Amino acid sequence: MAVHHHDTLPLGQRPPLLKLRHVDKVFSGDVVALKDMNLQVNQGDFISLLGPSGCGKSTALRIISDLMHPTRGRVDWEGGHGRGDLGVVFQEPTLMPWATVSQNVWLPFRLAGKSYGEVKDDVLEVLRLVGLEKFQNSYPRELSGGMKMRVSIARAIVTNPRLILMDEPFAALDEITRHKLNNDLLKLKAQIGCTVIFVTHSVFESVFLSDRIVVMAARPGRVLTELEVDAPYPRGEEFRTSAEYAAHARRASEALKEAMGEPA
Amino acid sequence: MSLADDQTLGAAAARDEDEIRRARAARIEKIAKWALPVAIMALAIMGWGWIVRANEIPHYILPGPNLVWDSLVNDWAILIDAAYLTGWITLLALLLAVVGGAGLAILFNQSKMLELSFYPYAVILQVTPVVSIAPLIFIYVDSKVAGMLLCAWLVAFFPVLSSTTLGLNSVDHNLRDLFRIYGATRWQRLRFLQLPSALPYFLGGLKIAGGLSLIGAVVAELVAGTGGIGSGLAFRIQEAGYRLNIARMFAALALVAAMGVFIFAALSFLSHLLLKNWHESAVAREK
Structure with missing residues:
Protein backbone atom coordinates (compact mmCIF):
# COMPACT_ATOMS: atom_id res chain seq x y z
CA MET A 1 0.00 0.00 0.00
CA ALA A 2 1.47 3.28 -1.09
CA VAL A 3 -0.38 5.54 1.33
CA HIS A 4 0.79 4.55 4.78
CA HIS A 5 -1.39 4.35 7.78
CA HIS A 6 -0.19 6.13 10.93
CA ASP A 7 -1.76 5.08 14.20
CA THR A 8 -3.31 7.91 16.13
CA LEU A 9 -2.59 7.83 19.85
CA PRO A 10 -4.92 9.41 22.43
CA LEU A 11 -4.51 13.13 23.17
CA GLY A 12 -1.65 13.68 25.59
CA GLN A 13 0.34 10.66 24.41
CA ARG A 14 1.15 11.87 20.92
CA PRO A 15 4.77 12.62 19.98
CA PRO A 16 5.41 16.21 18.86
CA LEU A 17 5.61 17.00 15.13
CA LEU A 18 6.33 20.70 15.04
CA LYS A 19 6.41 23.71 17.33
CA LEU A 20 5.71 27.37 16.67
CA ARG A 21 7.74 29.34 19.19
CA HIS A 22 6.90 32.98 19.92
CA VAL A 23 6.01 33.66 16.31
CA ASP A 24 5.34 37.31 15.41
CA LYS A 25 4.47 38.63 11.99
CA VAL A 26 4.43 42.36 11.36
CA PHE A 27 3.51 43.56 7.87
CA SER A 28 4.83 46.79 6.44
CA GLY A 29 2.83 49.68 7.82
CA ASP A 30 3.11 48.18 11.29
CA VAL A 31 0.13 45.87 10.96
CA VAL A 32 0.61 43.14 13.56
CA ALA A 33 -0.86 40.08 11.86
CA LEU A 34 0.33 37.63 14.48
CA LYS A 35 1.60 38.24 17.98
CA ASP A 36 3.54 35.73 20.06
CA MET A 37 1.93 32.59 18.70
CA ASN A 38 2.93 29.36 20.42
CA LEU A 39 1.56 26.07 19.19
CA GLN A 40 2.72 22.50 19.50
CA VAL A 41 1.36 20.21 16.82
CA ASN A 42 1.49 16.50 17.67
CA GLN A 43 1.38 13.50 15.37
CA GLY A 44 -2.23 12.58 14.66
CA ASP A 45 -3.72 15.88 15.85
CA PHE A 46 -6.70 17.33 14.05
CA ILE A 47 -6.34 21.00 14.99
CA SER A 48 -8.83 23.69 13.97
CA LEU A 49 -7.73 27.31 13.96
CA LEU A 50 -11.00 29.10 14.69
CA GLY A 51 -11.40 32.85 14.66
CA PRO A 52 -12.84 35.96 13.01
CA SER A 53 -11.24 37.31 9.85
CA GLY A 54 -8.03 39.18 10.52
CA CYS A 55 -7.03 36.95 13.44
CA GLY A 56 -3.94 35.70 11.63
CA LYS A 57 -5.03 32.11 11.00
CA SER A 58 -4.11 32.22 7.33
CA THR A 59 -0.87 34.03 8.17
CA ALA A 60 -0.03 31.19 10.57
CA LEU A 61 -0.58 28.66 7.78
CA ARG A 62 1.61 30.63 5.40
CA ILE A 63 4.39 30.71 7.98
CA ILE A 64 4.13 26.98 8.66
CA SER A 65 4.26 26.26 4.93
CA ASP A 66 7.35 28.46 4.49
CA LEU A 67 5.58 30.81 2.10
CA MET A 68 6.29 33.62 4.56
CA HIS A 69 9.02 34.20 7.10
CA PRO A 70 8.08 35.20 10.64
CA THR A 71 9.27 38.61 11.82
CA ARG A 72 10.34 37.02 15.11
CA GLY A 73 10.22 33.50 16.51
CA ARG A 74 10.59 30.24 14.64
CA VAL A 75 8.96 27.04 13.43
CA ASP A 76 10.76 23.85 14.48
CA TRP A 77 9.97 20.54 12.83
CA GLU A 78 10.80 17.42 14.77
CA GLY A 79 13.71 15.95 12.84
CA GLY A 80 13.70 18.71 10.22
CA HIS A 81 11.51 18.67 7.13
CA GLY A 82 11.75 18.50 3.37
CA ARG A 83 9.83 18.37 0.13
CA GLY A 84 6.66 16.29 0.32
CA ASP A 85 6.29 16.64 4.09
CA LEU A 86 3.45 19.07 3.58
CA GLY A 87 0.11 18.79 1.79
CA VAL A 88 -1.98 21.90 1.24
CA VAL A 89 -5.65 22.47 0.43
CA PHE A 90 -6.71 26.04 -0.32
CA GLN A 91 -10.12 27.65 -0.15
CA GLU A 92 -10.43 27.23 -3.92
CA PRO A 93 -9.72 23.80 -5.42
CA THR A 94 -6.67 25.34 -7.16
CA LEU A 95 -6.45 22.74 -9.93
CA MET A 96 -4.67 23.23 -13.22
CA PRO A 97 -7.58 23.54 -15.69
CA TRP A 98 -5.50 22.27 -18.62
CA ALA A 99 -4.62 19.01 -16.85
CA THR A 100 -6.79 15.96 -16.18
CA VAL A 101 -7.67 14.83 -12.67
CA SER A 102 -4.87 12.26 -12.54
CA GLN A 103 -2.33 14.73 -13.94
CA ASN A 104 -3.34 17.21 -11.24
CA VAL A 105 -2.82 14.62 -8.51
CA TRP A 106 0.50 13.63 -10.10
CA LEU A 107 1.81 17.22 -9.76
CA PRO A 108 3.66 16.92 -6.39
CA PHE A 109 5.50 13.87 -7.71
CA ARG A 110 6.11 15.42 -11.10
CA LEU A 111 7.79 18.40 -9.48
CA ALA A 112 9.97 15.95 -7.55
CA GLY A 113 11.09 14.48 -10.88
CA LYS A 114 9.00 11.30 -10.83
CA SER A 115 7.37 10.00 -14.03
CA TYR A 116 3.68 9.14 -14.07
CA GLY A 117 4.48 5.45 -14.51
CA GLU A 118 6.49 5.40 -11.28
CA VAL A 119 3.67 6.80 -9.15
CA LYS A 120 0.55 5.76 -11.06
CA ASP A 121 -0.49 3.31 -8.33
CA ASP A 122 -0.28 5.99 -5.65
CA VAL A 123 -2.27 8.44 -7.76
CA LEU A 124 -5.02 5.92 -8.45
CA GLU A 125 -5.12 4.83 -4.85
CA VAL A 126 -5.72 8.32 -3.45
CA LEU A 127 -8.33 8.92 -6.16
CA ARG A 128 -10.06 5.77 -4.94
CA LEU A 129 -9.82 7.03 -1.36
CA VAL A 130 -11.67 10.23 -2.29
CA GLY A 131 -14.12 8.31 -4.50
CA LEU A 132 -13.03 9.70 -7.86
CA GLU A 133 -11.25 6.78 -9.51
CA LYS A 134 -13.78 6.88 -12.38
CA PHE A 135 -12.91 10.49 -13.12
CA GLN A 136 -9.15 10.17 -13.53
CA ASN A 137 -9.29 11.31 -17.16
CA SER A 138 -11.80 14.13 -16.66
CA TYR A 139 -10.89 17.78 -16.78
CA PRO A 140 -11.65 19.98 -13.75
CA ARG A 141 -14.35 21.94 -15.58
CA GLU A 142 -16.34 18.72 -15.95
CA LEU A 143 -16.52 18.28 -12.16
CA SER A 144 -18.77 19.84 -9.51
CA GLY A 145 -17.33 22.10 -6.82
CA GLY A 146 -17.30 19.30 -4.25
CA MET A 147 -15.57 16.90 -6.64
CA LYS A 148 -12.89 19.48 -7.46
CA MET A 149 -12.24 19.85 -3.74
CA ARG A 150 -11.85 16.06 -3.46
CA VAL A 151 -9.23 16.16 -6.21
CA SER A 152 -7.47 18.90 -4.29
CA ILE A 153 -7.51 16.74 -1.14
CA ALA A 154 -6.24 13.72 -3.11
CA ARG A 155 -3.33 15.84 -4.36
CA ALA A 156 -2.56 16.97 -0.81
CA ILE A 157 -2.36 13.42 0.59
CA VAL A 158 -0.70 11.66 -2.35
CA THR A 159 2.87 12.24 -1.12
CA ASN A 160 1.91 10.79 2.26
CA PRO A 161 2.80 14.09 3.98
CA ARG A 162 3.51 14.43 7.69
CA LEU A 163 1.22 17.45 7.94
CA ILE A 164 -1.80 18.62 5.93
CA LEU A 165 -2.80 22.28 5.98
CA MET A 166 -6.35 23.16 4.99
CA ASP A 167 -7.29 26.83 4.62
CA GLU A 168 -11.10 27.08 4.83
CA PRO A 169 -11.42 24.37 2.16
CA PHE A 170 -15.19 23.95 2.30
CA ALA A 171 -16.22 27.57 2.94
CA ALA A 172 -17.38 28.13 -0.64
CA LEU A 173 -19.46 24.95 -0.86
CA ASP A 174 -23.16 24.50 -0.17
CA GLU A 175 -24.25 23.13 3.21
CA ILE A 176 -25.10 19.61 1.97
CA THR A 177 -21.82 19.13 0.12
CA ARG A 178 -19.98 20.58 3.07
CA HIS A 179 -21.50 18.05 5.51
CA LYS A 180 -20.69 15.23 3.14
CA LEU A 181 -17.08 16.35 2.72
CA ASN A 182 -16.69 16.79 6.49
CA ASN A 183 -17.84 13.19 7.02
CA ASP A 184 -15.57 11.92 4.26
CA LEU A 185 -12.60 13.89 5.56
CA LEU A 186 -12.92 12.18 8.94
CA LYS A 187 -13.17 8.78 7.27
CA LEU A 188 -10.08 9.59 5.26
CA LYS A 189 -8.23 10.66 8.40
CA ALA A 190 -9.19 7.39 10.09
CA GLN A 191 -7.87 5.48 7.07
CA ILE A 192 -4.49 7.19 6.75
CA GLY A 193 -4.08 8.68 10.24
CA CYS A 194 -2.69 12.00 9.00
CA THR A 195 -2.07 15.17 11.02
CA VAL A 196 -4.23 18.14 10.01
CA ILE A 197 -4.36 21.86 10.71
CA PHE A 198 -7.72 23.13 9.52
CA VAL A 199 -8.56 26.83 9.30
CA THR A 200 -12.24 27.67 9.62
CA HIS A 201 -14.60 30.35 10.88
CA SER A 202 -17.37 27.83 11.51
CA VAL A 203 -17.82 26.72 15.12
CA PHE A 204 -19.78 23.65 14.05
CA GLU A 205 -17.22 22.52 11.54
CA SER A 206 -14.39 22.87 14.05
CA VAL A 207 -16.24 20.89 16.75
CA PHE A 208 -17.28 18.14 14.39
CA LEU A 209 -13.85 17.64 12.85
CA SER A 210 -11.15 18.35 15.35
CA ASP A 211 -9.87 17.14 18.69
CA ARG A 212 -8.13 20.45 19.39
CA ILE A 213 -9.64 23.86 18.68
CA VAL A 214 -7.28 26.82 18.82
CA VAL A 215 -9.39 29.96 19.19
CA MET A 216 -7.75 33.10 17.81
CA ALA A 217 -8.57 36.80 18.19
CA ALA A 218 -7.92 39.75 15.90
CA ARG A 219 -6.05 43.07 16.19
CA PRO A 220 -3.47 41.91 16.91
CA GLY A 221 -3.84 38.32 15.65
CA ARG A 222 -3.17 36.01 18.59
CA VAL A 223 -4.09 32.73 20.23
CA LEU A 224 -6.79 33.34 22.82
CA THR A 225 -7.43 29.88 24.18
CA GLU A 226 -7.43 26.23 23.28
CA LEU A 227 -10.31 23.76 23.68
CA GLU A 228 -10.18 19.99 23.55
CA VAL A 229 -12.97 18.03 21.91
CA ASP A 230 -12.46 14.63 23.54
CA ALA A 231 -15.30 12.85 21.75
CA PRO A 232 -13.95 9.63 20.25
CA TYR A 233 -13.57 9.03 16.53
CA PRO A 234 -15.17 7.78 14.34
CA ARG A 235 -17.70 10.59 14.50
CA GLY A 236 -20.74 10.38 12.28
CA GLU A 237 -24.19 11.93 11.95
CA GLU A 238 -25.16 10.74 15.44
CA PHE A 239 -22.37 12.89 16.90
CA ARG A 240 -23.77 15.95 15.12
CA THR A 241 -27.07 15.57 17.02
CA SER A 242 -25.63 14.54 20.40
CA ALA A 243 -25.78 16.61 23.59
CA GLU A 244 -21.99 16.32 23.83
CA TYR A 245 -21.63 18.00 20.44
CA ALA A 246 -23.99 20.78 21.48
CA ALA A 247 -22.03 21.34 24.70
CA HIS A 248 -18.73 21.58 22.83
CA ALA A 249 -20.27 23.91 20.27
CA ARG A 250 -21.56 26.16 23.08
CA ARG A 251 -18.10 26.34 24.65
CA ALA A 252 -16.49 27.11 21.30
CA SER A 253 -19.11 29.76 20.51
CA GLU A 254 -18.49 31.48 23.83
CA ALA A 255 -14.75 31.48 23.22
CA LEU A 256 -15.32 32.88 19.73
CA LYS A 257 -17.55 35.63 21.11
CA GLU A 258 -14.82 36.59 23.51
CA ALA A 259 -12.37 36.55 20.61
CA MET A 260 -14.59 39.00 18.77
CA GLY A 261 -14.56 41.32 21.76
CA GLU A 262 -18.12 40.76 22.90
CA PRO A 263 -19.02 39.76 26.43
CA ALA A 264 -19.61 36.02 26.62
CA MET B 1 -54.42 3.98 -18.41
CA SER B 2 -51.34 2.03 -17.39
CA LEU B 3 -48.39 3.47 -15.53
CA ALA B 4 -46.14 3.07 -18.60
CA ASP B 5 -48.50 5.24 -20.65
CA ASP B 6 -48.40 7.82 -17.94
CA GLN B 7 -44.65 8.00 -18.12
CA THR B 8 -44.48 8.39 -21.91
CA LEU B 9 -47.06 11.09 -21.67
CA GLY B 10 -44.97 12.78 -19.01
CA ALA B 11 -41.88 12.66 -21.22
CA ALA B 12 -43.77 14.15 -24.16
CA ALA B 13 -45.24 16.86 -21.98
CA ALA B 14 -41.77 17.67 -20.66
CA ARG B 15 -40.81 18.97 -24.12
CA ASP B 16 -42.98 22.00 -23.75
CA GLU B 17 -43.72 24.80 -26.18
CA ASP B 18 -40.86 26.85 -24.84
CA GLU B 19 -38.27 24.11 -25.46
CA ILE B 20 -39.55 23.43 -28.97
CA ARG B 21 -39.38 27.13 -29.81
CA ARG B 22 -35.85 27.33 -28.44
CA ALA B 23 -34.72 24.30 -30.47
CA ARG B 24 -36.22 25.80 -33.63
CA ALA B 25 -34.50 29.15 -33.02
CA ALA B 26 -31.17 27.38 -32.55
CA ARG B 27 -31.61 25.46 -35.83
CA ILE B 28 -32.49 28.59 -37.76
CA GLU B 29 -29.53 30.48 -36.33
CA LYS B 30 -27.18 27.68 -37.32
CA ILE B 31 -28.26 27.89 -40.97
CA ALA B 32 -28.47 31.69 -41.02
CA LYS B 33 -24.89 31.97 -39.81
CA TRP B 34 -23.74 30.73 -43.21
CA ALA B 35 -26.66 31.47 -45.48
CA LEU B 36 -27.04 35.17 -44.65
CA PRO B 37 -23.47 36.32 -45.43
CA VAL B 38 -23.51 34.28 -48.66
CA ALA B 39 -26.84 35.79 -49.67
CA ILE B 40 -25.59 39.31 -48.90
CA MET B 41 -22.52 38.72 -51.04
CA ALA B 42 -24.58 37.36 -53.95
CA LEU B 43 -26.91 40.37 -53.75
CA ALA B 44 -23.99 42.81 -53.62
CA ILE B 45 -22.35 41.24 -56.71
CA MET B 46 -25.64 41.31 -58.59
CA GLY B 47 -26.18 44.94 -57.60
CA TRP B 48 -22.65 45.81 -58.67
CA GLY B 49 -23.20 44.18 -62.10
CA TRP B 50 -26.52 45.98 -62.50
CA ILE B 51 -25.03 49.39 -61.67
CA VAL B 52 -22.19 48.91 -64.17
CA ARG B 53 -24.60 47.82 -66.93
CA ALA B 54 -27.31 50.39 -66.25
CA ASN B 55 -24.88 53.31 -66.20
CA GLU B 56 -22.66 51.91 -68.96
CA ILE B 57 -19.57 52.49 -66.83
CA PRO B 58 -16.42 51.83 -68.89
CA HIS B 59 -14.35 48.86 -67.67
CA TYR B 60 -11.24 51.01 -67.01
CA ILE B 61 -13.24 52.85 -64.36
CA LEU B 62 -15.30 50.04 -62.86
CA PRO B 63 -15.36 46.59 -64.43
CA GLY B 64 -18.37 44.37 -63.88
CA PRO B 65 -18.09 41.25 -61.75
CA ASN B 66 -17.96 39.07 -64.88
CA LEU B 67 -14.79 40.86 -66.05
CA VAL B 68 -13.18 40.44 -62.64
CA TRP B 69 -14.07 36.77 -62.77
CA ASP B 70 -12.56 36.51 -66.30
CA SER B 71 -9.38 38.17 -65.06
CA LEU B 72 -9.22 35.79 -62.14
CA VAL B 73 -9.46 32.85 -64.54
CA ASN B 74 -7.24 34.18 -67.36
CA ASP B 75 -4.53 35.68 -65.13
CA TRP B 76 -4.64 32.76 -62.72
CA ALA B 77 -1.03 31.74 -63.46
CA ILE B 78 0.32 35.24 -62.68
CA LEU B 79 -1.95 35.76 -59.69
CA ILE B 80 -1.27 32.40 -58.05
CA ASP B 81 2.48 32.98 -58.37
CA ALA B 82 2.05 36.36 -56.71
CA ALA B 83 -0.20 34.90 -54.02
CA TYR B 84 2.38 32.22 -53.36
CA LEU B 85 5.10 34.81 -52.74
CA THR B 86 2.94 37.05 -50.55
CA GLY B 87 1.66 34.04 -48.63
CA TRP B 88 5.15 32.76 -48.08
CA ILE B 89 6.43 36.08 -46.73
CA THR B 90 3.37 36.39 -44.49
CA LEU B 91 3.78 32.91 -43.07
CA LEU B 92 7.52 33.28 -42.43
CA ALA B 93 6.95 36.67 -40.78
CA LEU B 94 4.24 35.18 -38.59
CA LEU B 95 6.54 32.35 -37.59
CA LEU B 96 9.30 34.81 -36.69
CA ALA B 97 6.77 36.95 -34.82
CA VAL B 98 5.78 33.93 -32.75
CA VAL B 99 9.38 32.97 -31.99
CA GLY B 100 10.44 36.58 -31.35
CA GLY B 101 7.30 37.71 -29.52
CA ALA B 102 6.88 34.67 -27.29
CA GLY B 103 10.65 34.36 -26.77
CA LEU B 104 10.95 37.99 -25.69
CA ALA B 105 7.92 37.59 -23.42
CA ILE B 106 9.55 34.62 -21.69
CA LEU B 107 12.87 36.47 -21.36
CA PHE B 108 11.14 39.56 -19.97
CA ASN B 109 9.20 37.36 -17.57
CA GLN B 110 12.36 35.72 -16.28
CA SER B 111 14.24 38.97 -15.81
CA LYS B 112 12.49 42.09 -14.57
CA MET B 113 15.58 44.18 -15.37
CA LEU B 114 15.55 43.03 -18.99
CA GLU B 115 11.86 43.87 -19.23
CA LEU B 116 12.35 47.34 -17.72
CA SER B 117 15.24 47.98 -20.14
CA PHE B 118 13.70 46.87 -23.40
CA TYR B 119 9.91 46.89 -23.15
CA PRO B 120 9.66 50.65 -23.93
CA TYR B 121 11.56 50.07 -27.19
CA ALA B 122 9.20 47.29 -28.17
CA VAL B 123 6.37 49.78 -27.70
CA ILE B 124 8.17 52.45 -29.76
CA LEU B 125 8.70 49.95 -32.60
CA GLN B 126 5.03 49.08 -32.46
CA VAL B 127 3.61 52.60 -32.48
CA THR B 128 5.83 53.85 -35.31
CA PRO B 129 3.90 53.19 -38.55
CA VAL B 130 5.62 50.51 -40.59
CA VAL B 131 5.05 52.49 -43.82
CA SER B 132 7.38 55.13 -42.49
CA ILE B 133 10.12 52.70 -41.46
CA ALA B 134 9.96 50.51 -44.57
CA PRO B 135 11.84 52.86 -46.98
CA LEU B 136 14.71 53.08 -44.49
CA ILE B 137 14.82 49.31 -44.11
CA PHE B 138 15.20 48.84 -47.86
CA ILE B 139 18.15 51.24 -47.90
CA TYR B 140 20.14 49.18 -45.43
CA VAL B 141 18.91 45.66 -46.14
CA ASP B 142 20.15 44.41 -49.50
CA SER B 143 17.98 41.30 -49.73
CA LYS B 144 14.41 42.18 -50.70
CA VAL B 145 13.11 39.07 -49.00
CA ALA B 146 14.91 39.87 -45.77
CA GLY B 147 13.61 43.45 -45.90
CA MET B 148 10.04 42.33 -46.47
CA LEU B 149 10.29 39.82 -43.66
CA LEU B 150 11.63 42.47 -41.33
CA CYS B 151 8.75 44.84 -42.17
CA ALA B 152 6.13 42.16 -41.66
CA TRP B 153 7.79 40.98 -38.45
CA LEU B 154 7.89 44.51 -37.02
CA VAL B 155 4.11 44.84 -37.17
CA ALA B 156 3.32 41.27 -36.17
CA PHE B 157 5.53 40.54 -33.17
CA PHE B 158 4.09 43.05 -30.73
CA PRO B 159 0.63 41.51 -30.19
CA VAL B 160 2.32 38.18 -29.52
CA LEU B 161 4.74 39.81 -27.09
CA SER B 162 2.17 41.81 -25.14
CA SER B 163 -0.46 39.08 -24.92
CA THR B 164 2.05 36.41 -23.92
CA PRO B 200 -5.06 31.24 -24.28
CA TYR B 201 -3.57 34.76 -24.17
CA PHE B 202 -0.84 33.78 -26.65
CA LEU B 203 -3.41 32.36 -29.07
CA GLY B 204 -5.42 35.59 -28.88
CA GLY B 205 -2.30 37.56 -29.79
CA LEU B 206 -1.51 35.09 -32.56
CA LYS B 207 -4.85 35.71 -34.29
CA ILE B 208 -4.13 39.44 -34.38
CA ALA B 209 -0.54 38.84 -35.49
CA GLY B 210 -1.77 36.67 -38.39
CA GLY B 211 -3.72 39.56 -39.87
CA LEU B 212 -0.95 42.06 -39.15
CA SER B 213 1.77 39.99 -40.81
CA LEU B 214 -0.28 40.01 -44.03
CA ILE B 215 -0.61 43.79 -43.77
CA GLY B 216 3.13 44.04 -43.13
CA ALA B 217 3.93 41.89 -46.15
CA VAL B 218 1.65 43.95 -48.40
CA VAL B 219 3.10 47.25 -47.21
CA ALA B 220 6.64 45.95 -47.67
CA GLU B 221 5.87 44.88 -51.24
CA LEU B 222 4.43 48.28 -52.11
CA VAL B 223 7.54 50.00 -50.77
CA ALA B 224 10.07 47.51 -52.16
CA GLY B 225 8.69 47.32 -55.69
CA THR B 226 9.87 44.47 -57.82
CA GLY B 227 13.46 43.35 -57.85
CA GLY B 228 14.33 40.03 -59.32
CA ILE B 229 12.54 37.94 -56.75
CA GLY B 230 9.23 37.84 -58.54
CA SER B 231 6.26 39.95 -57.51
CA GLY B 232 3.66 39.53 -54.83
CA LEU B 233 -0.02 40.37 -54.90
CA ALA B 234 0.41 43.94 -53.70
CA PHE B 235 2.91 44.63 -56.47
CA ARG B 236 0.46 43.12 -59.01
CA ILE B 237 -2.29 45.43 -57.76
CA GLN B 238 -0.02 48.44 -58.18
CA GLU B 239 1.19 47.32 -61.59
CA ALA B 240 -2.33 46.59 -62.87
CA GLY B 241 -3.35 50.04 -61.64
CA TYR B 242 -0.65 51.71 -63.77
CA ARG B 243 -1.97 49.78 -66.78
CA LEU B 244 -5.60 50.65 -66.00
CA ASN B 245 -6.31 46.92 -65.80
CA ILE B 246 -8.85 47.51 -63.07
CA ALA B 247 -10.34 44.02 -63.38
CA ARG B 248 -7.02 42.45 -62.43
CA MET B 249 -6.71 44.87 -59.49
CA PHE B 250 -10.00 43.56 -58.17
CA ALA B 251 -9.01 39.95 -58.82
CA ALA B 252 -5.72 40.36 -56.92
CA LEU B 253 -7.52 42.21 -54.13
CA ALA B 254 -9.99 39.32 -53.82
CA LEU B 255 -7.05 36.95 -53.40
CA VAL B 256 -5.47 39.11 -50.67
CA ALA B 257 -8.80 39.18 -48.82
CA ALA B 258 -9.21 35.41 -49.24
CA MET B 259 -5.72 34.91 -47.84
CA GLY B 260 -6.53 37.03 -44.78
CA VAL B 261 -9.73 35.08 -44.17
CA PHE B 262 -7.87 31.80 -44.55
CA ILE B 263 -5.17 32.82 -42.03
CA PHE B 264 -7.80 33.91 -39.51
CA ALA B 265 -9.80 30.71 -39.94
CA ALA B 266 -6.72 28.49 -39.65
CA LEU B 267 -5.54 30.24 -36.47
CA SER B 268 -9.06 30.11 -34.96
CA PHE B 269 -9.15 26.39 -35.67
CA LEU B 270 -5.71 25.88 -34.10
CA SER B 271 -6.85 27.83 -31.06
CA HIS B 272 -9.98 25.71 -30.78
CA LEU B 273 -7.96 22.47 -31.01
CA LEU B 274 -5.57 23.53 -28.26
CA LEU B 275 -8.19 24.89 -25.86
CA LYS B 276 -11.27 22.76 -26.47
CA ASN B 277 -10.67 20.46 -23.50
CA TRP B 278 -10.31 23.03 -20.81
CA HIS B 279 -10.67 26.71 -21.61
CA GLU B 280 -13.93 28.59 -21.07
CA SER B 281 -13.65 30.34 -24.44
CA ALA B 282 -13.76 27.00 -26.29
CA VAL B 283 -16.40 25.25 -24.20
CA ALA B 284 -19.93 25.14 -25.58
CA ARG B 285 -22.46 26.24 -22.97
CA GLU B 286 -26.21 25.99 -22.92
CA LYS B 287 -27.89 29.28 -23.60
Missing part, protein backbone atom coordinates in the same frame (compact mmCIF):
# COMPACT_ATOMS: atom_id res chain seq x y z
CA THR B 165 3.54 38.73 -21.29
CA LEU B 166 0.06 39.28 -19.87
CA GLY B 167 -0.57 35.52 -19.89
CA LEU B 168 2.68 34.64 -18.14
CA ASN B 169 1.77 37.08 -15.38
CA SER B 170 -1.81 35.83 -15.01
CA VAL B 171 -1.02 32.67 -13.09
CA ASP B 172 -3.44 31.74 -10.30
CA HIS B 173 -1.71 32.90 -7.11
CA ASN B 174 -2.68 29.79 -5.14
CA LEU B 175 -1.16 27.57 -7.83
CA ARG B 176 1.98 29.68 -7.65
CA ASP B 177 2.09 29.11 -3.87
CA LEU B 178 1.50 25.39 -4.37
CA PHE B 179 4.47 25.19 -6.76
CA ARG B 180 6.62 26.97 -4.17
CA ILE B 181 5.54 24.60 -1.41
CA TYR B 182 6.47 21.61 -3.57
CA GLY B 183 9.87 23.17 -4.27
CA ALA B 184 9.40 23.69 -8.02
CA THR B 185 12.39 25.07 -9.90
CA ARG B 186 12.10 28.19 -12.03
CA TRP B 187 12.09 26.02 -15.14
CA GLN B 188 9.36 23.72 -13.77
CA ARG B 189 7.23 26.72 -12.89
CA LEU B 190 7.62 28.08 -16.42
CA ARG B 191 7.03 24.74 -18.13
CA PHE B 192 4.16 23.33 -16.06
CA LEU B 193 2.44 26.48 -14.83
CA GLN B 194 3.18 29.71 -16.64
CA LEU B 195 3.27 28.48 -20.24
CA PRO B 196 -0.06 26.60 -20.02
CA SER B 197 -1.62 29.59 -18.22
CA ALA B 198 -0.37 31.88 -20.99
CA LEU B 199 -1.57 29.70 -23.86
